[in-house]
Amino acid sequence: MSRIHLHLLSDSTGETLENIAKAAIGAFENVEAVRHFWPMVRSDVHLDRIMEEIAANPGLVLFTLSNHQLRRRLETRCRALGLPHVAALDSVTDALSNILGQETRNRPGRKHILDEAYFARIEAIQFTIAHDDGVGHENWEEADIVLAGVSRASKTPTSIYLANRGYKTANIPLVIQSPPPPALYSLKHPMVVGLTVSPERLVQIRRNRLLSLNQAPETSYVNLDKVQEELAFARRMFADNGWPVIDMTRRSIEEAAAAIINLFNDRVLAEGA
Structure with missing residues (x-):
């Protein structure tokens, strides 16, 4: 070899x-x-x-x-x-x-290597879609990456992008009133990554989301004090568990995914050392 x-x-x-x-x-x-x-x-x-x-x-x-x-x-x-x-x-x-x-x-069979990569990517996409927004936490141990963050922190689009790169990705929203399932804290195989964003940017994203749904843009969902409280709750969770954090404020989905893949590869190398 x-x-x-x-x-x-x-x-x-x-x-x-x-x-x-x-x-x-x-x-x-x-x-x-x-x-x-x-x-x-x-x-x-x-x-x-x-x-x-x-x-x-x-x-x-x-x-x-x-x-x-x-x-x-x-x-x-x-x-x-x-x-x-x-x-x-x-x-x-x-x-x-x-x-x-x-x-x-x-020789025949070489293409099979690429075929396996293709089917692995399809499997990753299927897994990711089935484990969006906190669904299927009993299967999270099968994931490569689990993304955690407050609502509208770009968890779903980042998960889908990672899946297209072949990484089984689950994601979970962090809500103060509804703590995550205990399974999140005992994962061994997946790398858990926290996603965060500046309060002002998050308020803007949420407000635009409400407007696109023809909903009133003045609720606690877009209240700056409430948003800051949510983000502080998430940051404490990330710090308490030693999870790496990606700030989405000025990052595109592609840039965030590249940073996460880099973290994942570093983890694999460290475990193999």
Whole structure:
């Protein structure tokens, strides 16, 4: 069994880059690929921090960086470390062939690897839809990720996006008057992530939601004091349980999902260490 570290750097969510890496690895037999996922790389400071991790776990560096200065900096650092580095639109398969010392084998069954990934994604989507908004908590242990947050904190759209990336995701609304089921605090397999948002932004989102439903926009649901109380309740829960927190105030769904996937991958690597 050959073992290789793959470092995937993207200035966006990295979804395309991750799919390319999966497809290329599928062309080889008996390979354990340890993927290090680095999305949203947009500054020299961020890149320098990543390079420290790459130096500690040398391997193949695959990247999609549109900023030419950042790309040159990455290439220079990789050359200094003697590491192979390839833009994702270059021949990824050729680079893997060189570093692994084997040719790809075009034989029946290779496509089956990709088929399995497809069906796993469909299964993740089905699971996520069936476990939206606190439903099916008795099955949460089967999830990869559980998102928790107050109403309108973008739990459902983030869950669906993660499901499309192949992660079984459940989500639960945090309501002061209705505490979560005890199962939430005893989960072993899933990573629980708290979603939060600024009070002012949340009031705006909720008000727009009520207006879209032709409902009165002046209720306790959009009262700033009540909203702050809800958010404080959620933050205390996150802190008491040591759950990572993603602030959705200025993040798109794609950016939030990329950050969550990064946390998930770090957790998997830590557990395997």
